[in-house]
Amino acid sequence: MHPLYIAFIWHMHQPLYRDPLSHYYMMPWVRLHGVKDYLDMVTILKRYPRLHQTFNLVPSLLEQIEDYASGEASDRYLTLSQIPVAELSRAEKEEILLTFFDLNWDQMVSPYARYRELSEQRAHFFQLYQTYYQAADHFSEQDWLDLTTWFNLAWIDPALCEQEPVLQALKHKGRGFSADERRQVLEHHQLILQRILPAYRELSASGQIELTTSPYYHPILPLLSDSDSARFSSTGIDLPRQHFQHPDDAYAQLQMAHRASQHYFGKAPKGLWPSEQSLSPEVLPLIARTGFEWVASSEGILWNTLSCMPHRNSQHILDIAEYLYRPYRVTHQGAALNIVFRDTYLSDQIGFNYWRGDNERNAHQLYHQLKAIQQTLNHKEPYPYIVTIALDGENCWEYYRKDGQVFLNTLYTLLQKDTSLECVTVSEYLEKHPPQDELTYLHPGSWINSDFRTWIGDPTKNLAWDYLKQTRDRLVAKQDGMNPDARAKAWESIYIAEGSDWFWWFGEGHSSNHDHLFDEAFRVYLSEVYRLIGEDVPEGLTQPLEDQVRSRMHDYHHIHHSPISTMQPSSDYYQNVPNEG
Numbered sequence: 001m002h003p004l005y006i007a008f009i010w011h012m013h014q015p016l017y018r019d020p021l022s023h024y025y026m027m028p029w030v031r032l033h034g035v036k037d038y039l040d041m042v043t044i045l046k047r048y049p050r051l052h053q054t055f056n057l058v059p060s061l062l063e064q065i066e067d068y069a070s071g072e073a074s075d076r077y078l079t080l081s082q083i084p085v086a087e088l089s090r091a092e093k094e095e096i097l098l099t100f101f102d103l104n105w106d107q108m109v110s111p112y113a114r115y116r117e118l119s120e121q122r123a124h125f126f127q128l129y130q131t132y133y134q135a136a137d138h139f140s141e142q143d144w145l146d147l148t149t150w151f152n153l154a155w156i157d158p159a160l161c162e163q164e165p166v167l168q169a170l171k172h173k174g175r176g177f178s179a180d181e182r183r184q185v186l187e188h189h190q191l192i193l194q195r196i197l198p199a200y201r202e203l204s205a206s207g208q209i210e211l212t213t214s215p216y217y218h219p220i221l222p223l224l225s226d227s228d229s230a231r232f233s234s235t236g237i238d239l240p241r242q243h244f245q246h247p248d249d250a251y252a253q254l255q256m257a258h259r260a261s262q263h264y265f266g267k268a269p270k271g272l273w274p275s276e277q278s279l280s281p282e283v284l285p286l287i288a289r290t291g292f293e294w295v296a297s298s299e300g301i302l303w304n305t306l307s308c309m310p311h312r313n314s315q316h317i318l319d320i321a322e323y324l325y326r327p328y329r330v331t332h333q334g335a336a337l338n339i340v341f342r343d344t345y346l347s348d349q350i351g352f353n354y355w356r357g358d359n360e361r362n363a364h365q366l367y368h369q370l371k372a373i374q375q376t377l378n379h380k381e382p383y384p385y386i387v388t389i390a391l392d393g394e395n396c397w398e399y400y401r402k403d404g405q406v407f408l409n410t411l412y413t414l415l416q417k418d419t420s421l422e423c424v425t426v427s428e429y430l431e432k433h434p435p436q437d438e439l440t441y442l443h444p445g446s447w448i449n450s451d452f453r454t455w456i457g458d459p460t461k462n463l464a465w466d467y468l469k470q471t472r473d474r475l476v477a478k479q480d481g482m483n484p485d486a487r488a489k490a491w492e493s494i495y496i497a498e499g500s501d502w503f504w505w506f507g508e509g510h511s512s513n514h515d516h517l518f519d520e521a522f523r524v525y526l527s528e529v530y531r532l533i534g535e536d537v538p539e540g541l542t543q544p545l546e547d548q549v550r551s552r553m554h555d556y557h558h559i560h561h562s563p564i565s566t567m568q569p570s571s572d573y574y575q576n577v578p579n580e581g
Contacts, residue, residue, distance in 0.1 A: 212271035325385040
């Protein structure tokens with residue numbers, strides 16, 4: 001009898017926020033998640049030596065962690081936290097009121113009386129004036145010191161605060177912070193960021209964790225290789241006017257990631273987390289040629305590949321569980337890779353649901369779910385089954401009590417004691433139990449609905465792809481006359497703009513208070529290419545993409561409005577970039 005193997009894969013990712021001309025970051029999320037999530041995930045695991053796990057660290061994240069750890073990086077939130085409060089302008093005060101409550105209320109604001117008081121004060125005066133610009137007049141210098149201190153203190157992982165007497169004392173003090181105490185909090189941000197990469201190297205060297213990577217700037221590989229890949233999983237999708245087909249870019253992103261992993265951790269990665277777990281047959285040879293041995297994807301890709309529709313019973317157990325909980329060998333054009341598919345239900349429970357209610361009880365519920373799967377598999381053919389739980393390892397924890405520590409410590413304690421369950425890295429499992437089943441086809445898609453609509457097909461997303469294609473074409477046309485340094489920087493900007501995150505926030509599907517910043521960052525990187533090749537930036541890259549699409553849609557409906565018309569604007573209408581050829 002085999003134990004039930006369990007492979008946790010935690011995905012750590014941020015896009016590159018750094019301005020191309022400086023070390024100034026357009027958004028602060030690497031620093032803030034750096035002090036809250038990346039370090040504690042491995043320090044918690046270290047207490048449970050029988051549990052082995054896989055961590056996927058995207059190279060664009062590693063580069064930024066290193067930049068912050070060196071002290072060279074800065075961001076707007078950090079700058080606002082360093083300005084002497086007596087020197088804050090009214091506009092800067094308004095900006096602080098707009099942004100320094102951008103964190104989870106229940107876990108990161110409400111528990112702290114002074115932070116909660118400042119939030120209520122902000123709400124009261126906003127209701128009175130309907131503008132933060134005027135509300136700012138009712139905050140004292142001490143209010144600004146307390147607010148900027150609390151924002152940066154609340155982001156630090158609670159366990160790390162408990163380990164640092166200075167931070168623990170500041171939390172206990174709660175109010176009346178001095179400028180020097182605020183400075184101490186920011187100094188601890190840098191100290192924590194400096195500990196992250198060494199901690200991962202240590203656990204990797206001990207064998208408790210496996211470190212994997214993703215394409216360098218987190219692009220959707222199938223769409224780089226051929227944007228028409230989206231048609232195979234979304235019949236009738238409206239694609240960009242210009243056909244993006246550059247498998248050489250996909251290969252470059254893979255090669256850069258492979259080298260980066262060796263640079264940061266001293267050894268080549270065996271596994272690849274393809275961005276958004278997105279795959280297509282055409283990218284498999286590129287991944288294999290780079291030197292990767294295995295990839296991870298989501299169960300929807302498997303079911304579409306096998307052309308089957310499994311059913312989960314009332315306990316959420318699959319009727320054909322034996323097909324999901326095993327590795328496969330997938331082949332295409334002579335290339336072969338091992339592949340594991342995550343259990344979407346279990347992964348999503350951690351990512352989106354188990355923070356609700358009693359975190360300790362929910363950890364027991366996940367453990368019993370695994371035992372129920374084990375019981376089901378015991379009635380199947382004998383096999384070394386593996387349950388893959390793979391998800392974002394950072395964003396969900398701000399919703400959990402104590403940043404996930406109650407949940408994770410309870411779960412890990414249960415798993416550590418149960419020797420019939422064995423938590424493994426993916427590579428150590430595959431070394432003992434190579435795949436016995438082969439797939440000669442792989443459905444093209446991602447972990448979201450097994451298609452690519454999150455990143456292509458919407459008018460704004462499509463416009464972004466066309467600008468990306470137009471800019472890349474201009475670089476190719478001019479690169480032979482450029483000096484090597486400028487050419488390398490221009491290609492770096494193209495690769496950054498190929499990242500998935502910009503397209504995630506464009507158009508329909510996802511929205512946040514920072515959509516305009518993602519839009520601006522995308523256009524900044526493309527504009528930098530034009531600067532480097534010595535051409536004027538196209539007018540379209542000086543305006544938000546959403547505004548351009550909205551304006552053209554308005555003009556279209558104004559011209560073509562008919563009370564009985566059902567005609568929809570075609571993809572040709574809203575594009576203003578030249579068609580290929």
